[in-house]
Amino acid sequence: MRNIAVLTSGGDAPGMNAAIRAAVRAGLSHGLTVWGVYQGYAGLIEGNFKRLGARDVGGIIQHGGTILGSARCTEFQTEEGRELAIHRMRGAGIEGLIVIGGNGSQTGTYALHKMGFPVVGVASTIDNDLYGSDVTIGVDTALNVALNAIDNLKVTASSLQRTLLVEVMGRKCGYLALMSGIAGGAEAVVLPEVEVVPEQLAVRIQDAYERGKPHVIVVVAEGAKYNAEGLCRYFREQGLLPGYEFRSTVLGYVQRGAVPTCADRLLATRLGVAAVEQMMAGNTGVLVGMHNGEVATTPLEEVVQGVKPLDPWFLEYADILAR
Ligand code: ATP
Numbered sequence: 001m002r003n004i005a006v007l008t009s010g011g012d013a014p015g016m017n018a019a020i021r022a023a024v025r026a027g028l029s030h031g032l033t034v035w036g037v038y039q040g041y042a043g044l045i046e047g048n049f050k051r052l053g054a055r056d057v058g059g060i061i062q063h064g065g066t067i068l069g070s071a072r073c074t075e076f077q078t079e080e081g082r083e084l085a086i087h088r089m090r091g092a093g094i095e096g097l098i099v100i101g102g103n104g105s106q107t108g109t110y111a112l113h114k115m116g117f118p119v120v121g122v123a124s125t126i127d128n129d130l131y132g133s134d135v136t137i138g139v140d141t142a143l144n145v146a147l148n149a150i151d152n153l154k155v156t157a158s159s160l161q162r163t164l165l166v167e168v169m170g171r172k173c174g175y176l177a178l179m180s181g182i183a184g185g186a187e188a189v190v191l192p193e194v195e196v197v198p199e200q201l202a203v204r205i206q207d208a209y210e211r212g213k214p215h216v217i218v219v220v221a222e223g224a225k226y227n228a229e230g231l232c233r234y235f236r237e238q239g240l241l242p243g244y245e246f247r248s249t250v251l252g253y254v255q256r257g258a259v260p261t262c263a264d265r266l267l268a269t270r271l272g273v274a275a276v277e278q279m280m281a282g283n284t285g286v287l288v289g290m291h292n293g294e295v296a297t298t299p300l301e302e303v304v305q306g307v308k309p310l311d312p313w314f315l316e317y318a319d320i321l322a323r
Pocket of ligand 1: 108
Protein backbone atom coordinates (compact mmCIF):
# COMPACT_ATOMS: atom_id res chain seq x y z
CA MET A 1 0.00 0.00 0.00
CA ARG A 2 1.44 3.36 -1.06
CA ASN A 3 -1.44 5.83 -0.74
CA ILE A 4 -3.82 6.33 2.17
CA ALA A 5 -6.33 9.01 3.11
CA VAL A 6 -7.62 10.29 6.42
CA LEU A 7 -10.88 12.06 7.26
CA THR A 8 -12.80 13.27 10.29
CA SER A 9 -16.56 12.77 10.42
CA GLY A 10 -19.59 13.50 12.60
CA GLY A 11 -19.35 15.73 15.65
CA ASP A 12 -15.93 17.32 16.13
CA ALA A 13 -14.03 16.12 19.17
CA PRO A 14 -10.99 17.71 20.89
CA GLY A 15 -8.02 15.55 19.91
CA MET A 16 -9.08 14.92 16.32
CA ASN A 17 -6.24 17.16 15.15
CA ALA A 18 -3.73 15.17 17.18
CA ALA A 19 -5.03 11.98 15.53
CA ILE A 20 -4.72 13.52 12.04
CA ARG A 21 -1.19 14.69 12.79
CA ALA A 22 -0.18 11.27 14.12
CA ALA A 23 -1.67 9.40 11.15
CA VAL A 24 -0.02 11.73 8.64
CA ARG A 25 3.42 11.64 10.22
CA ALA A 26 3.31 7.89 10.93
CA GLY A 27 2.24 7.32 7.31
CA LEU A 28 5.04 9.52 5.97
CA SER A 29 7.58 7.72 8.14
CA HIS A 30 6.54 4.46 6.42
CA GLY A 31 7.00 6.08 3.00
CA LEU A 32 3.27 6.43 2.31
CA THR A 33 1.56 9.30 0.54
CA VAL A 34 -1.12 10.59 2.90
CA TRP A 35 -4.19 12.49 1.68
CA GLY A 36 -6.41 14.65 3.84
CA VAL A 37 -10.11 14.55 2.95
CA TYR A 38 -12.02 17.76 3.71
CA GLN A 39 -15.57 17.85 5.20
CA GLY A 40 -15.84 14.17 6.03
CA TYR A 41 -17.77 11.87 3.71
CA ALA A 42 -19.07 14.87 1.76
CA GLY A 43 -15.49 15.66 0.73
CA LEU A 44 -14.93 12.05 -0.24
CA ILE A 45 -17.89 12.18 -2.63
CA GLU A 46 -16.78 15.53 -4.06
CA GLY A 47 -13.12 14.48 -4.38
CA ASN A 48 -12.20 17.28 -1.99
CA PHE A 49 -8.81 15.99 -0.85
CA LYS A 50 -5.19 17.03 -0.94
CA ARG A 51 -1.82 15.51 -0.13
CA LEU A 52 -0.59 16.35 3.35
CA GLY A 53 3.04 16.81 4.31
CA ALA A 54 4.55 16.91 7.80
CA ARG A 55 4.36 20.73 7.86
CA ASP A 56 0.64 20.73 6.95
CA VAL A 57 -0.11 19.13 10.31
CA GLY A 58 2.27 21.32 12.32
CA GLY A 59 0.91 23.53 15.09
CA ILE A 60 -2.43 21.73 15.33
CA ILE A 61 -1.99 19.30 18.23
CA GLN A 62 -3.06 21.94 20.73
CA HIS A 63 -6.25 22.96 18.90
CA GLY A 64 -9.77 21.60 19.32
CA GLY A 65 -11.93 20.93 16.27
CA THR A 66 -10.47 19.44 13.11
CA ILE A 67 -8.36 21.09 10.41
CA LEU A 68 -9.99 18.78 7.87
CA GLY A 69 -13.48 19.92 8.81
CA SER A 70 -16.37 17.57 9.35
CA ALA A 71 -19.88 17.21 8.00
CA ARG A 72 -23.03 15.21 8.29
CA CYS A 73 -23.57 13.77 4.80
CA THR A 74 -26.81 11.98 3.89
CA GLU A 75 -25.65 11.18 0.35
CA PHE A 76 -23.02 8.85 1.79
CA GLN A 77 -25.78 6.78 3.33
CA THR A 78 -26.81 5.70 -0.19
CA GLU A 79 -25.07 2.97 -2.20
CA GLU A 80 -24.58 5.44 -5.10
CA GLY A 81 -22.94 7.99 -2.80
CA ARG A 82 -20.50 5.42 -1.48
CA GLU A 83 -19.75 4.10 -4.98
CA LEU A 84 -18.90 7.64 -6.05
CA ALA A 85 -16.66 8.03 -2.97
CA ILE A 86 -14.77 4.83 -3.82
CA HIS A 87 -14.50 5.93 -7.46
CA ARG A 88 -13.00 9.28 -6.36
CA MET A 89 -10.48 7.58 -4.08
CA ARG A 90 -9.42 5.05 -6.70
CA GLY A 91 -9.08 7.89 -9.21
CA ALA A 92 -6.51 9.55 -6.93
CA GLY A 93 -4.73 6.25 -6.31
CA ILE A 94 -5.90 6.06 -2.70
CA GLU A 95 -5.85 2.46 -1.48
CA GLY A 96 -6.94 2.76 2.13
CA LEU A 97 -9.01 5.15 4.28
CA ILE A 98 -8.74 6.07 7.96
CA VAL A 99 -11.96 7.45 9.47
CA ILE A 100 -11.77 9.36 12.74
CA GLY A 101 -15.28 9.56 14.19
CA GLY A 102 -18.10 8.15 16.29
CA ASN A 103 -20.96 5.71 15.85
CA GLY A 104 -22.54 7.09 12.68
CA SER A 105 -19.15 7.61 11.06
CA GLN A 106 -18.03 4.05 11.81
CA THR A 107 -21.30 2.73 10.37
CA GLY A 108 -20.25 4.51 7.17
CA THR A 109 -16.76 3.03 7.46
CA TYR A 110 -18.25 -0.45 7.80
CA ALA A 111 -20.39 0.17 4.71
CA LEU A 112 -17.21 0.96 2.72
CA HIS A 113 -15.55 -2.17 4.12
CA LYS A 114 -18.50 -4.29 2.95
CA MET A 115 -18.02 -2.81 -0.53
CA GLY A 116 -14.45 -4.11 -0.51
CA PHE A 117 -12.58 -0.86 0.23
CA PRO A 118 -9.81 -1.13 2.90
CA VAL A 119 -10.73 1.01 5.93
CA VAL A 120 -9.63 1.50 9.53
CA GLY A 121 -11.74 3.44 12.03
CA VAL A 122 -10.38 5.55 14.89
CA ALA A 123 -12.62 5.83 17.97
CA SER A 124 -13.50 9.51 18.40
CA THR A 125 -16.61 11.01 19.96
CA ILE A 126 -17.16 13.11 23.07
CA ASP A 127 -20.15 10.91 23.98
CA ASN A 128 -18.00 7.80 24.71
CA ASP A 129 -20.82 5.63 23.34
CA LEU A 130 -18.74 3.74 20.80
CA TYR A 131 -18.52 -0.03 21.27
CA GLY A 132 -14.96 -1.29 20.82
CA SER A 133 -13.12 1.35 22.83
CA ASP A 134 -13.23 1.88 26.60
CA VAL A 135 -12.54 5.56 26.01
CA THR A 136 -12.79 7.67 22.86
CA ILE A 137 -10.96 10.77 21.65
CA GLY A 138 -12.50 13.96 23.06
CA VAL A 139 -14.18 12.51 26.12
CA ASP A 140 -11.57 13.61 28.65
CA THR A 141 -11.61 17.21 27.40
CA ALA A 142 -15.41 17.37 27.29
CA LEU A 143 -15.59 15.97 30.82
CA ASN A 144 -13.13 18.55 32.09
CA VAL A 145 -15.09 21.39 30.48
CA ALA A 146 -18.31 20.11 32.06
CA LEU A 147 -16.55 19.71 35.39
CA ASN A 148 -15.19 23.26 35.39
CA ALA A 149 -18.69 24.55 34.68
CA ILE A 150 -20.19 22.43 37.46
CA ASP A 151 -17.55 23.62 39.93
CA ASN A 152 -18.30 27.24 39.04
CA LEU A 153 -22.05 26.77 39.16
CA LYS A 154 -21.77 25.14 42.57
CA VAL A 155 -20.32 28.35 43.99
CA THR A 156 -23.36 30.32 42.83
CA ALA A 157 -25.77 27.58 43.83
CA SER A 158 -24.32 27.63 47.37
CA SER A 159 -24.38 31.42 47.67
CA LEU A 160 -28.02 31.65 46.59
CA GLN A 161 -29.24 28.31 48.03
CA ARG A 162 -30.44 27.40 44.60
CA THR A 163 -30.98 24.19 42.71
CA LEU A 164 -29.12 24.25 39.40
CA LEU A 165 -29.90 21.72 36.71
CA VAL A 166 -26.86 21.55 34.44
CA GLU A 167 -27.39 20.02 31.02
CA VAL A 168 -24.43 18.30 29.39
CA MET A 169 -24.16 16.62 25.98
CA GLY A 170 -25.21 13.02 25.39
CA ARG A 171 -28.17 12.30 23.14
CA LYS A 172 -28.35 8.58 23.74
CA CYS A 173 -25.60 8.01 26.25
CA GLY A 174 -25.34 9.42 29.77
CA TYR A 175 -21.60 8.86 30.16
CA LEU A 176 -20.67 12.57 30.29
CA ALA A 177 -23.50 13.34 32.72
CA LEU A 178 -22.70 10.40 34.98
CA MET A 179 -18.96 10.96 35.15
CA SER A 180 -19.05 14.75 35.42
CA GLY A 181 -21.83 14.40 38.01
CA ILE A 182 -19.76 12.07 40.16
CA ALA A 183 -16.53 14.02 39.74
CA GLY A 184 -18.37 17.31 40.32
CA GLY A 185 -20.15 16.06 43.45
CA ALA A 186 -23.65 16.47 42.02
CA GLU A 187 -26.63 15.61 44.17
CA ALA A 188 -28.32 13.74 41.32
CA VAL A 189 -27.74 12.72 37.71
CA VAL A 190 -30.43 12.28 35.07
CA LEU A 191 -29.52 9.90 32.25
CA PRO A 192 -31.16 8.53 29.10
CA GLU A 193 -30.43 4.98 30.31
CA VAL A 194 -32.31 5.29 33.62
CA GLU A 195 -36.02 6.04 33.95
CA VAL A 196 -36.52 9.45 35.59
CA VAL A 197 -39.58 10.27 37.66
CA PRO A 198 -39.64 14.06 38.24
CA GLU A 199 -41.69 13.68 41.45
CA GLN A 200 -38.99 11.40 42.91
CA LEU A 201 -36.26 13.79 41.81
CA ALA A 202 -38.09 16.66 43.52
CA VAL A 203 -38.26 14.66 46.76
CA ARG A 204 -34.57 13.95 46.46
CA ILE A 205 -33.76 17.63 45.99
CA GLN A 206 -35.88 18.57 49.01
CA ASP A 207 -34.20 15.83 51.08
CA ALA A 208 -30.78 17.18 50.19
CA TYR A 209 -31.70 20.62 51.61
CA GLU A 210 -33.18 19.00 54.69
CA ARG A 211 -29.91 17.14 55.26
CA GLY A 212 -28.22 20.55 55.42
CA LYS A 213 -26.87 21.01 51.89
CA PRO A 214 -26.52 24.67 50.87
CA HIS A 215 -27.13 23.88 47.20
CA VAL A 216 -28.29 21.17 44.88
CA ILE A 217 -26.64 20.39 41.55
CA VAL A 218 -28.41 18.03 39.17
CA VAL A 219 -26.46 17.00 36.05
CA VAL A 220 -28.82 16.14 33.20
CA ALA A 221 -27.89 14.46 29.89
CA GLU A 222 -29.46 16.30 26.95
CA GLY A 223 -31.06 13.08 25.67
CA ALA A 224 -32.75 12.11 28.95
CA LYS A 225 -36.56 11.82 28.88
CA TYR A 226 -36.71 15.30 30.45
CA ASN A 227 -33.86 17.69 29.66
CA ALA A 228 -32.85 20.40 32.16
CA GLU A 229 -35.43 22.95 30.99
CA GLY A 230 -38.06 20.22 30.66
CA LEU A 231 -37.54 19.27 34.29
CA CYS A 232 -37.75 22.90 35.47
CA ARG A 233 -40.97 23.35 33.48
CA TYR A 234 -42.43 20.16 34.92
CA PHE A 235 -41.56 21.21 38.49
CA ARG A 236 -43.24 24.58 37.91
CA GLU A 237 -46.35 23.21 36.22
CA GLN A 238 -46.88 20.52 38.83
CA GLY A 239 -46.14 22.86 41.75
CA LEU A 240 -43.23 20.67 42.88
CA LEU A 241 -40.47 22.10 45.09
CA PRO A 242 -42.59 24.98 46.50
CA GLY A 243 -40.46 27.69 48.06
CA TYR A 244 -37.29 26.47 46.38
CA GLU A 245 -35.53 28.28 43.54
CA PHE A 246 -34.32 26.27 40.57
CA ARG A 247 -32.76 27.15 37.22
CA SER A 248 -31.42 25.31 34.22
CA THR A 249 -28.05 25.89 32.52
CA VAL A 250 -27.31 24.28 29.17
CA LEU A 251 -23.60 23.84 28.44
CA GLY A 252 -24.14 22.88 24.79
CA TYR A 253 -21.34 23.28 22.27
CA VAL A 254 -18.83 24.78 24.73
CA GLN A 255 -18.04 21.17 25.64
CA ARG A 256 -16.84 20.44 22.10
CA GLY A 257 -14.34 23.07 21.06
CA ALA A 258 -11.99 23.20 24.04
CA VAL A 259 -8.22 22.85 23.97
CA PRO A 260 -7.60 19.08 24.11
CA THR A 261 -6.28 17.79 27.43
CA CYS A 262 -2.99 15.94 27.64
CA ALA A 263 -4.91 12.65 27.96
CA ASP A 264 -6.81 13.32 24.71
CA ARG A 265 -3.67 14.35 22.81
CA LEU A 266 -1.86 11.20 23.90
CA LEU A 267 -4.84 8.94 23.21
CA ALA A 268 -5.37 10.47 19.76
CA THR A 269 -1.67 10.16 18.99
CA ARG A 270 -1.60 6.47 19.94
CA LEU A 271 -4.73 5.69 17.94
CA GLY A 272 -3.63 7.70 14.89
CA VAL A 273 -0.32 5.84 14.72
CA ALA A 274 -2.00 2.47 15.38
CA ALA A 275 -4.50 3.07 12.56
CA VAL A 276 -1.66 3.45 10.05
CA GLU A 277 0.09 0.35 11.41
CA GLN A 278 -3.09 -1.73 11.12
CA MET A 279 -3.67 -0.47 7.60
CA MET A 280 -0.13 -1.40 6.57
CA ALA A 281 -0.47 -4.82 8.19
CA GLY A 282 -3.62 -5.42 6.14
CA ASN A 283 -5.80 -5.62 9.26
CA THR A 284 -8.61 -3.54 7.80
CA GLY A 285 -12.36 -3.42 8.49
CA VAL A 286 -11.57 -2.74 12.14
CA LEU A 287 -11.90 0.03 14.70
CA VAL A 288 -8.78 1.06 16.58
CA GLY A 289 -9.55 1.86 20.20
CA MET A 290 -8.42 1.22 23.77
CA HIS A 291 -9.15 -1.86 25.84
CA ASN A 292 -7.83 -2.20 29.40
CA GLY A 293 -5.18 0.47 28.77
CA GLU A 294 -3.88 -1.10 25.55
CA VAL A 295 -4.54 -0.28 21.90
CA ALA A 296 -6.97 -2.89 20.57
CA THR A 297 -8.81 -3.55 17.32
CA THR A 298 -12.44 -4.63 17.01
CA PRO A 299 -14.10 -5.72 13.75
CA LEU A 300 -16.37 -2.94 12.50
CA GLU A 301 -19.17 -5.49 12.16
CA GLU A 302 -19.11 -5.87 15.98
CA VAL A 303 -18.69 -2.14 16.54
CA VAL A 304 -21.84 -1.18 14.64
CA GLN A 305 -23.93 -3.82 16.41
CA GLY A 306 -22.50 -3.50 19.90
CA VAL A 307 -23.89 -1.35 22.66
CA LYS A 308 -21.55 0.03 25.30
CA PRO A 309 -23.31 0.01 28.67
CA LEU A 310 -22.57 2.50 31.43
CA ASP A 311 -20.29 1.17 34.14
CA PRO A 312 -22.61 -0.32 36.82
CA TRP A 313 -20.16 0.60 39.59
CA PHE A 314 -20.43 4.30 38.78
CA LEU A 315 -24.21 4.04 38.38
CA GLU A 316 -24.51 2.50 41.84
CA TYR A 317 -22.15 4.92 43.53
CA ALA A 318 -23.57 8.07 41.93
CA ASP A 319 -26.49 7.70 44.36
CA ILE A 320 -24.53 6.61 47.41
CA LEU A 321 -21.92 9.36 47.13
CA ALA A 322 -24.52 12.12 46.76
CA ARG A 323 -25.77 11.61 50.33
P1 ATP B 1 -20.79 11.92 17.14
O1 ATP B 1 -21.23 10.69 17.92
O2 ATP B 1 -19.59 12.54 17.73
O3 ATP B 1 -21.90 12.88 16.84
P2 ATP B 1 -20.94 10.38 14.70
O4 ATP B 1 -19.85 9.78 13.92
O5 ATP B 1 -21.83 9.41 15.41
O6 ATP B 1 -20.28 11.40 15.70
P3 ATP B 1 -23.07 11.07 12.82
O7 ATP B 1 -23.59 12.39 12.44
O8 ATP B 1 -24.02 10.10 13.42
O9 ATP B 1 -21.81 11.35 13.75
O10 ATP B 1 -22.46 10.38 11.50
C1 ATP B 1 -21.54 11.07 10.69
C2 ATP B 1 -21.72 10.70 9.24
O11 ATP B 1 -21.51 9.29 9.05
C3 ATP B 1 -23.09 10.95 8.64
O12 ATP B 1 -23.30 12.27 8.26
C4 ATP B 1 -23.06 10.03 7.41
O13 ATP B 1 -22.37 10.62 6.34
C5 ATP B 1 -22.26 8.84 7.93
N1 ATP B 1 -23.20 7.77 8.32
C6 ATP B 1 -23.99 7.73 9.42
N2 ATP B 1 -24.77 6.63 9.43
C7 ATP B 1 -24.48 5.97 8.28
C8 ATP B 1 -24.96 4.76 7.67
N3 ATP B 1 -25.89 4.02 8.25
N4 ATP B 1 -24.41 4.38 6.49
C9 ATP B 1 -23.47 5.13 5.89
N5 ATP B 1 -22.99 6.28 6.40
C10 ATP B 1 -23.48 6.70 7.57
